[in-house]
Amino acid sequence: MNNVLKFKNNKTDVAAQDEIYNFAYLDENTKRMIRRALIKALCIPGYQVPFSSREMPMPYGWGTGGVQVTSSCLTTDDVIKVIDQGADDTTNAVSIRNFFKKTANIETTEKTSQASIIQTRHRIPEEKLKEKQILVYQVPIPEPLAFLEPRYQETKKMHALSEYGIMHVKLYEDITKNGHIETAYAYPVKTNDRYIMDPSPIPKFDNPKMNNNPAIQLFGAGREQRIYAIPPYTEVTSLDFEDYPFDPSKAPHKCSICGSNESFLDEIITDDDGNRSFICSDTNYCNQRMENN
Amino acid sequence: MYVSVKGGEKAINNAHSWLSEIRRGDVNIAELNIKQISEQLTLSVDRVMSEGSLYDKDLSALAIKQSRGDLIEAIFLMRAYRTTLPRIGSSKPIETSKMLCLRRISATFKDIPGKQKLGPTFDYTHRLLDFKLLADGEYEKAKIEKYDDKEIPHVLSFLNKEGLIQKEIPSGKTSKDITRNPINFPLTRSERLQSLSRGDEGFLLGLAYSTQRGYARNHAFVGELRTGYVEVQFEIPELGIEINIADVMFTECESVNQFKGSKKIPAQFTRGYGLVFGQLERKAISMALVDRSMRWKEFGEEYLGVAAQDEEFVISHCDNIQATGFLEHIKLPHYVDFQAELDLVRKIREEYKKNEQRT
Structure with missing residues (x-):
């Protein structure tokens, strides 16, 4: 609080601007509020906990939920990795990493194995991922049913009653029309055999990695x-039908740099x-594989 | 072999330098100072304070300067700064009947206690470009008159005495700060009004206009519109006294709306309410109309399925900072999702071709 007042009194003191914010930007009361929401979320896997999201100094839709979750989990010993589209050097990943460098002055890394928070x-x-690692997802639309029913007042009831018929009908209709479930990313999952959950817009190729993962998985929609949240070692299944099992497909190619045929690929013209x-x-x-060869 | 493009960090730094330079413009032209903005672009400053939900003219002017005059960007800067401020407490409810009015008009009565007062308005100006302003310094001086500082009663209170207008019954509850508590539909009216007050002017204008054009038509009169300064009182619990912490400019609009009566209530007039920082009449009137149209349930009116009646639709989409953030985020890379879609579409097309060859 004193820091903020200091800024108020020194509107012209530009140099002081960077030092005025609390560790990892958010004030401690806000972090506590978010941690409470996180604990509740971990206790009820896949359940969407409302929280009083703050206005961050980056736009909504650009990772404000993820940033608030990360900020609330950070300690001075943490090593953080930030990726966007799988890459550490995409512009928004760079920007978020710099935000934490600046506001929390903590160590950053590009190595997955060395990060405590990703x-x-x-x-x-x-x-x-390993135990004691935290994976924080940035989530644009947390409600998996939103594209079928946009009103929270309605979807809240559907979740409460496990009334997921519309979702199954949608998947069924996809198959009857095109022979495939027409969802390639943000493919809905069921968590701990209870809540249907949006895995955030990851490609469905990544869905199986959520299942029984030793790391803590946290999702923030600002x-x-x-x-x-998904606690460690929790069952996460992608929705499917017995005769149309889930298929985590990817492009039928190899990486032209490292030669891997197991990783998800970007197409380049x-x-x-x-x-x-x-x-x-x-x-x-990709880099690790090149270094090891 | 293709090597993926690196250098996001360098690109960002370069972009920021360029932005800084282009914001300054031609260095042979004097730089704008904050006071020039806060004194001469007052309505921009007001809008940024209102939708930024922070009453500070200097910071608002700074935000406008920093954002190159992009008001939504300026509102964003204000909001982000506001979030970091501690909440010391809540003021006492402001008394708008004690407003020091610069302007006060009623469209429902010709003569009213406290008089009609036009004040500094564009209303009757002819919208002709004033080329004299191209030269420097010319302006007309306003006449000075003595201000009768009697309390100015609200026009609708006169209708109220006759029982012709629906009474507003205080809920007796303390308002929940929508910036400190998550939104959960359905909302209380207080939460709704808070959201509307910081909502986007253009969005609310469009919605209000749609009700006038017949989408849940609810003919509104401006019962009263007033702009002026109100004292903000704060009680210091440790000392047990109230102090005046600020004189804040507000615009308040109370609309009077036709109401045919319903099963619950006999025919009477109903109200909509708008209150915003600064002299933002268009916004205050829009707010009052949209507030009124969302009150259909309360008055037992029919739900016509139009946007302006739909609380969850209006409130979820009226915040321009949320809207612009999400809209503009589609500029961010989506290579991965797009790639996943490409794979799927290719697969479906291949199967389609195979099926066609078979038949």
Whole structure:
């Protein structure tokens, strides 16, 4: 509080601006409020806990939920990794990493195995996570039923009653129309055999990694004011039908840098004729493989 | 072999430098100072304070300067700063009947106690570009008159005496701060009004306009519109005294709406309410109309399924900082999701082709 007042009194003191905020930006009361929501979320896997999301100095939709969750979990001993689309050097990942460097002055890394907290947008790292690691997902729309029923007042009831018929009908209709479930990312899952949950817009290729993961998985949706979580070693299944089992497919190619045929690939257009090449979306995974060879 | 492009960090730094330079513009032109903005672009400053929910003219002017005049960006800066401020306590409810009015009009009565007062308004100006302003310094001086500082009663209170207008019954509850508690639908009216007051002017204007054009038509009169300064009183519990902590400018609009009566209530007039920081009439009137249209349930009116009646729809989408953030986030990379879609579409097309060849 004193720090903020200091700023108020020194509006012109530009140099003081960077030092005025609390560790990891959020004030301690806000962090406590968020930690309470996180604990509740961990106790009820997949359940969306409303929280009083703060206005962050970055836009809604750009990871404000993830940033608030990370900020509330950070201690001075943490080592943080931030990825967007699997890569450490995409612009928004760089920007969020710099935010924590500046406001928390903590160590950062690109190595998945060395990070204690990994904040991610749209991917789960290829390398297996371990106990005591935390994976924080940035979530745009936390409600998996939102595209079928946009009103929270309605979806809240559906979750409470486990009334998930509309979701199964949607998947069924996809199959009857196209022979496939037409969802390639943000593919809905069921957590701990109870709540249908949005895994955030990760490709469905990543869905199986959520299941029985030793790490803590936390999900923050800032604009929609929701937090949810998957505790370690929790069952997470992708919705499917017995005769149409879930298929975590990926492009049928190899990475043209490291040669992996197990990782999720980005497609790159290499020349004016539209020739294509495929490379690992997880840049750290790709680099590690190159170093080891 | 293709090597993926690195250098996000460098690109960001370069972009920021360029932004800084272009914000300054031609260095041969004098730089704007904050006081020039807060004194001469007052309505921009008001909008940024209102939708930024923070009453500080200097900070608002700074935000406008920093954002190159992009008001939504400026509102964003204010909001982000506001979040970091501690909440010391709540003021006493403001008394708008004690407002020092710059302007006060009623469209429902010709003559009213406390008089009609036009004040500094664009209303009757002819919208002709004033080329004299291209040169420096010319302005007209206003006449000075003595202000009768008697309390100015609200116009609707006269209708109230006759029982012709629906009474507002105080809930007796303390308002829940929507910036400190998560939104959970359905909302209380207090939460709804808080959201509308910081909601986007353009969005609310459009919605209010839609009710006028027949989407849940609810003909509204401006019962009263007033702009002026109100004292904000704060009680210091340790000392047991009330002190005046600020004189804040507000615009308040009370609308009077037709109401045919329902099973619950006989025919009478009903109200909508708008209250915003600064002189933002368009916003205050829009707010009152949208507030009124969302009160259909309370008055036992029919739900016509239009946007302006739908609380969850209006409140979820009226915040321009939330809206612009989410809208603009689609500029961020979506390579992975797009790739996943590409794979799926290719697969479906291949199967389609196979099926076609078979038939």
